[in-house]
Amino acid sequence: MPAKLSVNLNAIAMLRNRRDLPWPSVAGLGRIALSSGASGLTVHPRPDQRHIRFSDLPVIRALIDDEFPQAEFNIEGYPTDEFFDLCAAAEPEQVTLVPDDPAQATSDHGWDFRRHGDLLGEVIAKYKKIGCRVSLFADGDGDVEAVAIAKATGADRIELYTGPYGGFYDQPERAAPILEALGKTADAALAAGLAINAGHDLTVANLPPLMKRIPKLAEVSIGHGLTADALEYGMAETVRRFRRACGQTV
Incomplete structure (x- = not known):
């Protein structure tokens, strides 16, 4: 089964926020992505709203509900009370919990499950009560024991942090x-009953090897590389290119 593609809109929002103008349109480009076969949209509303703004969330929710009811809304963030309230209002199909400091430029590591397992268990129960599937950002370092702890929190999925893999885009011997x-x-996650997502610095070039090694990958969330390609190919064609890289028939 090919992996589903969720288009991360953060880079588009960051470009919009350079001016006090409504373009590029976050919802408009989300619409093009979904029309081109993306399975969902992802956002990461940080406390300083430096890219996705809190006001974007109901607009994206309405876009999916009104025009693409088969698509999913995935919201990423650190589980503060404010973040929970945003999710409760936006009702995403999936929440991806990340261990980010609010000042971080981008997500760059997974949860320390040994340290935060109890906390995550309490938090996840709250999100389950509002009907969200929960995915936990995880280091893909082969730590089987950590995966078992992640499963014990009640999570449905883990999202493999693929930044180090993507960082060696021109050094295949180091990426291997x-x-x-x-x-x-x-x-280990699949054996434990967890589904697998992946995200960070994934490209048309490095997705096929990832899919070959993890053929049961459920979903990839891609923003920076996809947005960069969209500047060259346009959003519609870029989504099709990434869908092909995920093994989908386009």
């Missing part, structure tokens, strides 16, 4: 062992 560690983590 990282890919194998991601695969080992995925194997």
Whole structure:
């Protein structure tokens, strides 16, 4: 089964926020992505609203509900009370919990499940009560014991942090062992009953090897590389290119 593609809109929002103008349109480009076969839209509303604004959430929710009811809304964030309130109002199909400091430029590591397992268990129960599937950002370092703890929190999925893999885009010999560690983590998660998502610095070039090593990958969330390609190919064609890289028939 090919992986589903969720288009992360953060980079588009960051470009919009350079001016006090409504373009590029976050919802408009989300519409093009979904019309071109993307399975969902992802956002990460940070407390300083430096890219996705809180006011974007109801607009994206309405876009999906009114025009693409088969699509999913995935909201990423650190589980503060404010973030929970945003999710309760936006009713995303999936919440991806990340261990980010609010000042971080971008997500760059997974949860320390040994340290935060109890906290995550309490938090996840809250999100389950409002009907969200919960995914936990995880380091794909092959730590099988950590995966077991992640499962014990009540999470439905883990999202493999693929930044180190994507960082060696021009050094395949260095990317290979990282890919194998991601695969080992995925194997353990699948054996434990967790579904697998992946995200960060994924591209048309490095997705097929990832899919080959993790053929049961459920979903990839892609923003930066996809947005960069969209500047060259347009959003519609870029989504089709990434869908093909995920193994989908387009």
